[in-house]
Amino acid sequence: SSIMSLSEVEVQSARGAWEKIYVDAEDNGTTVLVRMFTEHPDTKSYFTHFKGMDSAEEMKQSDQVRGHGKKVFNAINDMVQHLDNSEAFLGIVTPLGKKHATQLKIDPKNFRIICDIILQLMEEKFGGDCKASFEKVTNEICTHLNNIYKEEGW
Numbered sequence: 001s002s003i004m005s006l007s008e009v010e011v012q013s014a015r016g017a018w019e020k021i022y023v024d025a026e027d028n029g030t031t032v033l034v035r036m037f038t039e040h041p042d043t044k045s046y047f048t049h050f051k052g053m054d055s056a057e058e059m060k061q062s063d064q065v066r067g068h069g070k071k072v073f074n075a076i077n078d079m080v081q082h083l084d085n086s087e088a089f090l091g092i093v094t095p096l097g098k099k100h101a102t103q104l105k106i107d108p109k110n111f112r113i114i115c116d117i118i119l120q121l122m123e124e125k126f127g128g129d130c131k132a133s134f135e136k137v138t139n140e141i142c143t144h145l146n147n148i149y150k151e152e153g154w
Contacts, residue, residue, distance in 0.1 A: 005136070005140070006083060006136055006137070006140070008084070010133075010136060011083045011084050013133040014080065014083065014133050014134050014136065014137045015080055015081075015083070016133065017122060017126070017129075017130045017131075017133040017134040018076070018077070018080045018134060018137070020122070020125070020126050020130060021073075021118070021121065021122055021125065021126070022073060022076075022077055022080075025069075025070050025073040025074065025077070026066055026069060026070040026073075028069075028073065028121060029066075029068075029069025029070050029071075029072050029073040030059075030060060030065055030066045030069040030070075031060075031069075031121060032069060032072070032073075032114060032117045032118055032121060033059070033065055033068060033069045033072070033114075034056050034059045034060055034065065035117050035120075035121075036110075036113055036114060036117055037050060037053075037059060037065075038056050038059075039117075040110075040113055043110055043113065046104065046106055046110075047064075047068070049064050050062070050064065050065060053065075072114065075092070075096060076118075076141070078092045079092050079093060079137075079141060080137065083137065083140075089144075090144070093141065093144045093145060093148070094144075094148055096145075097144070097145045097147075097148030097149060097152075098148060098152060100145075101148060101149045101152040101154060102152055108145060108146055108149045108154065111141070111142050111145050111146075112142050115138035115141065115142055116138075118134075118138065119131050119134060119135060119138060122134055
């Protein structure tokens with residue numbers, strides 16, 4: 001039972017696209033975060049230990065940035081594995097959304113920023129088809145996260 005607007009074929013091709021970038025989860029996750037922090041410096045304010053870092057080089061070397069990059073990629077990977085099981089998918093997205101909304105108080109627009117940077121990186125590394133295959137997935141993730149935020153009163 002899929003809550004997703006994704007067909008079985010789309011789920012398979014999204015998984016194929018994701019696998020390519022997930023192979024190097026830590027490096028690619030780090031690249032995505034470093035881009036977010038450099039292109040959208042306000043996003044750094046949520047991470048107290050990244051605040052003092054100004055150069056992309058410094059961020060790339062940071063164990064905390066690397067660790068969080070990998071964490072983001074692992075979370076998305078869990079979601080990608082459950083695209084065809086809405087209950088399991090929501091079981092991952094819901095607590096993640098609640099935590100970011102209530103405890104961490106992260107502006108939900110940052111999820112879209114991260115997703116867009118992931119799509120950009122996919123296109124650079126693996127071409128437009130790869131990006132296109134994954135675009136619907138990022139839309140689903142962001143839609144569900146935004147719904148959870150609304151439920152939490154954002």
